[in-house]
Amino acid sequence: PKLEELFGLDPYLKDFRKDFSLRYGAFTDWVDRIASNEGGLDDFSKAYNRFGLNVQSDGSQVYREWAPAAQALSLVGEFNGWDVNAHPCRPVGYGVWELRLEAGSDGKPAVPPGCKIKACIKTGDGRTIYRLSPWARQAVYNKETTQYEACHWELPSSYTWKHPHLCREKPAPRTLRIYEAHVGIASPEGHVSTYRYFAENVVPRVAALGYNSIQLMAIMEHAYYASFGYQVTSFFAASSRYGSPEDLQLLVDTAHGYGLHVLLDIVHSHASKNVDDGLNEFDGTDSCFFHGGDRGHHSLWDSRLFDYSKYEVLRYLLSNLRFYMETFRFDGFRFDGVTSMLYHHHGIGTGFSGGYHEYFNVSVNLDAVVYLMLANHMLHELYPGVVTVAEDVSGMPALGQTVERGGLGFDYRLAMAIPDKWIKLLKEVRDDDWNMGDIVHTLTNRRHGESVIAYAESHDQALVGDKTLAFWLMDAEMYTNMSTLSPLTATVDRGIALHKLIRLVTLGLGGEGYLTFIGNEFGHPEWLDFPRVGNNESFHYARRQWNLADDDLLRYRFLNEFDSAMLHLEEQQHWLSSPQAYVSRKHEDDKVIFFERGGVLFIFNFHPTKSFSDYMIGTAAPGKYKIALDSDEERFGGHKRLDHNVDFFTSPQPFDNRPHSLKVYIPSRVALCLVVSE
Secondary structure, eight states, X not given: OOHHHHHHHOGGGGGGHHHHHHHHHHHHHHHHHHHHHHSSHHHHTXXXXXXXXXXXXXXXXXXXXXXXXXXXXXXXXXXXXXXXXXXXXXXXXXXXXXXXXXXXXXXXXXXXXXXXXXXXXXXXXXXXXXXXXXXXXXXXXXXXXXXXXXXXXXXXXSOOXXXXXXXXXXXXXXXXXXXXXXXXXXXXXXXXXXXXXXXXXXXXXXXXHXXXXXXXXXOEEOSOGGGTTOSOSEEEEEOGXXXXXXXXXXXXXXXXXXXXXXXXXXXXXXXXXXXXXXXXXXXXXXXXXXXXXXXXXXXXXXXXXXXXXXXXXXXXXXXXXXXXXXXXXXXXXXXXXXXXXXXTTTTTTOOOOSOGGGTSSTTBOHHHHHHHHHHHHHHHHHOTTOEXXXXXXXXOTTTTSOGGGTSOOOSEEEOTXXXXXXXXXXXXXXXXXXXXXXXHHHHHOOOXXXXXXXXXXXXXXXXXXXXXXXXXXXXXXXXXXXXXXSOOXXXXXXXXXXXXXXXXXXXXXXXXXXXXXXXXXXXXXXXXXXXXXXXXXXXXXXXXXXXXXXXXXXXXXXXXXXXXXXXHHHHHHOGGGSOOOEEEEEETTTTEEEEEETTEXXXXXXXXXXXXXXEEEEESSOSEEEEEEETTSGGGTOOOOSOXXXXXXXXXXXXXXXXXXXXXXXXXXXXXXXXXXX
């Protein structure tokens, strides 16, 4: 590996040269082994064309499963009256079972599309069990059994694509502005929404707002809706509760038509413990795809943990990535639960101080690290515009460096400390006591050379038991005082002002990408709670009330318009792809933060009552500045205290270690973006 390039960015990593060499050596061993046995990662990762049930060129079908502990295996289903003796498989070595089904005299396949099927397995201890194929491409809920059943979905799909696959045709977006979304909650109606509704109604809204990427949650099939999609039962099945697989293809295709990249929230950190309609105990043992015994169970999530050292597990997971890239044309992935993967302790009961000894010791799961290196290497080799994002709270060094440099190969990691900081401030600290230096530190404390996705809040903060930023700020007054026909209260005035400032300073200073969760852009009220026994199966909190943002008589539209304005300014200036900002001032008494990034001079006044006239601000670039964004504009719910016809001219007077300076009127709780016009 090109370790010297890595050490050039962070000389302290030199002490762990052996660890990086060990990881890279294990990675190259797997690459070489797969190349020798399978012809390379490309063929190896398309196993969904060989495992499960697949049609052949002559009309026949071949069924394959990996069930190393099985004594016998047969395919049963509606096509053969569930007869366990009708279609037995034969062992072909390495725990793989195979069956060929000839086409009928009419040329039609023996197992027609939509046919329900299962694997019937005789276990090592003599039991007969029925399981869904791990490679099932569609699973449908059976109300009578209250379980999911595998339905055969034939590839290639009947869907006709209208737009090119973006990550094949174009490089990754220069700056990443992600709209994190859940299809099921995307409509205002009290039911599970659909792929088609999302394509027709939400995708155009996202594009108009100024986001350039959509990140879809809860797509992989999950039996328990309230798990938010994080207890996956069928890894190759796009959730049928939102519609057909073709409907998901339509959604992605529609997004591509708007120029939006589409990322999938992929869950390879663990799996549901469901047996009858999940991956657990597929061959009758607890150690088929997972570690056996306690090591194979996640104590907090009550789920199963993959054994990344197994050849067939790597085939399964890498093929799962390729399946979503090839079949549904996703443009990349947000890898969930990476911290749990990276360490044998899974982050449970463990704090990370940032000391490097915490990342290079026996607690690191080398097999999982190597799997992530293989996944990123494969994706970036095959798809020039792919994007991968890691959800890691530990701060693992080199997570966001290329594999050839000895890193894990992610393009971005999530800046998970930022939303925690905002919630902590709103819950525990009076506005007068907000520490500007602490805020700046949280927003800028990231590893040099490794990109992060900044966000003020995501789905985590919206879930029941927590509150969104808007709800922390305005709480009950969101029900009574958001009409423009009613007087503006102090609570709502403060809430709207700080909601805008928090989001803009996060977008400006916090990372190299930005993310928001569906509805939070306009301060969607209340929390998110899926229908479950504890709430009488209610959908009241599992929907998005778009009417709030679209109603001209409600103040939610102010937040919605500001979100769009700041994103469109970023699109013009591309500060997310610029180097980290130069923060020229963070003043505790005045509660101001000033910084320059991407040709924009950002000015924030967090003071609850003080406005400042002719406040001197240092800047690197001389010239005439104009207001490009003003949170105090009337259309953003502000008090329009600034005259946009005023130009700001720099003088050669140095200030705050900058060669030039200018003077600006900064009202209280206002953010400004100035750009040089001449």
